[in-house]
Amino acid sequence: MAMFTTKTIVSVHETDQKIRSANLSTTELHSLFEIERCVRWIMERNLKKVCLQFPDNLLCFSANVTSCLEAELGFKLYILGDGTYGSCCVDEIAAQHIGADAVIHFGHYCLSPTARLPVLYIFEKRQIDVTSFVSNMRERFSDPATKILLLYDVAFRHAIGAITQQLSESYPHLAVSKLLTDEVNQNENYSILGRTFKIEDELDKYQVVFIGPEGHCLETLIHEIPGCRFYIFDPAKHKSIEDYHHDRGRFHRRRMYLIEKVKHARTLGILIGTLTVANYSAAVDRVKTLAKNVGKKCYIIAVGKPNVAKLANFPEVEVFVLVACPESSLLDSKEFFQPIVTMHEVELALNSQYVWGEKHVTDFRTLLPGGCNYVAEKNSPDDYEVSHVSLIDGRLHSFQKSSPEPEENQHSTAISMKGDTTVSNPLVSHGLGLSSRSWTGLQQNLGETEVALCAPGLQGIPQKYTHEHYLDK
Incomplete structure (x- = not known):
């Protein structure tokens, strides 16, 4: 639990209890969330539609913080709910859905640059002697x-x-x-x-x-x-x-295994883990280019926060490439049916000019042209066959370079904010049938479902409910 420094002197135990119960005085609230600074920032820029983003551990303060700000500003503010991706990233997508002018982000921040909206960052203030x-x-x-x-x-x-x-x-x-x-x-x-x-x-x-x-x-x-x-x-x-002792050997062995999985795979799924971090679309294009050069197919998939159930809907994809902020990139994929790798593993697996080293790049922006870790791939003929012996199964695998994609699929800017503030989510398909699939979550269907009276549910235990008399025979 985060410990905060306040103008009121309290003990560590007392502060912890107050945060757990969301019981803070007005003075403490103003100090912790820098209410005056937020008001000054909004007024200096003449902003009229502002969104407030809180991580889960600070969401209990959102109503009180919003009330304090609205009392000073004289107009309504918006609280962003569950983030599209990680709470460490600014959720510009949700903010643009309502045409927001800016976002105030509270709590931990991964320091990934944004590109669309002005943002004010209010960090937690943990206690330190x-x-x-x-x-x-x-x-x-x-x-x-x-x-x-x-x-x-x-x-x-x-x-x-x-x-x-x-x-x-x-x-x-x-x-x-x-x-x-x-x-x-x-x-x-x-x-x-x-x-x-x-x-x-x-x-x-x-x-x-x-x-x-x-x-x-x-x-x-x-x-x-x-x-x-x-x-x-x-x-x-x-x-x-x-x-601080970190098992680098174990970490590198795991990454080397994932590199081999990328080499072995015929189909890659580019998993969109951010629509906020600058140059994310260029990173998607980079992965597509490297994959096409060695005869692999790519599919762009945007499912929000990835979990086992979501990604299990794409059994045809052999390896997922996660394009996300540095703190969200190293996802433990042991529970997933398919491995999840970073753009760095893709470079090592598919770019013959990229040399293995102790450094593991988590910021995909540095792997793009102009970045400090960028390495240009070797130019190759239009028609060739790529072969390698897999260290996983010991077999020889060959890949034929695929034909050029249509012009409209050359760039991944299709997954971006449209002018009407909606998010496009295409699943580019070339034979796997992904474009014909659809998924829906829990729908309210307001006005479409007939209202029904409450009825008693099942009683007893699953082995024998009270209405199942036949089990007594």
Whole structure:
């Protein structure tokens, strides 16, 4: 449970109880959700239709926060319900359905850039004892010449200024990251996953200290910076800075297996995991191009948040390629019937020019032309056969390059926001019959279903209900 810093001084236990019960005073509510800042931001831009997005753990405060804002602004606001994809991403799609001017996003943010609407980010403010953390740093790194890179979860951004001020006196080679939402200094010479910082030497010469809990944020940073030693300090669990041990060998073995599955597959399903992150459509086009070059078929599938039941509807697809934000890309697919891979595995499997390394790229934008991890594929003749021996079954597999697609299917901009604020969701089909299928969820059918009186249901247990007298014979 997140711990927040408020203007009212309360104990850790008391704060936790208040958050669990959603019982906050008006003063605490204004402080935690920065009501004055939200009002000022809306009024400065003369916005009239604004959506508020809350993660699940803060949704209990949504009504009170909205009431406070509406009282200051004098007009109604909209609360976004269940997100189209992950709560760490701004749900611009839902906001555009009502023609919103902007979005205020509360809680954790994955720092993926957006492209459609102005967004104000209000981060959680988790509690941290700055004095205790600084003391722990000086005990752990006794040598002032140590090169330290300080990374942190966005929930601790509010305390970084005080931490930096105290640590800079002890460590002249300290590098502290800034977030995508901050004003970036031109002197910053390194950027990773929405964080920028200035370093004086090679990155692998630095000791990395991460402030925050274990989870997707920390895992993605570790995969993007493989040569550094990581330390973690989670104020909710740790009393001191601890070594963070990550089983890189196991992780790489799993990724190598998935790479082989991509090579082995004849049919790939490009799973749309975001309609918000900038350049997602270019990433889809990139996967389609790589697949076509080696004779594989591709199908674009948009199902919102993926789960086992949804993806089981596509048994013809052998491997799904998830195009999503970095923190949502590494999806554990062990429970799924088909494996789910990232764009990085596709590059390693289908691009002969891409070389395997310790770094695992989770930000698909860097794999596109112009990105720091982009590698152009080797030009090849129009007609050729691709063969390889699978490390999974030991057999020789051959793929014939497919014929060019019609012009209208060359680009994946079909899955995007239309002018009427609806989302197109085509399933491009070339022989699998996907275009003839349809699925519907729970429909209200208002005015179509005859109203019926309530009737008593079954009583007893499934082995023998009370009306099943024949079981007594």
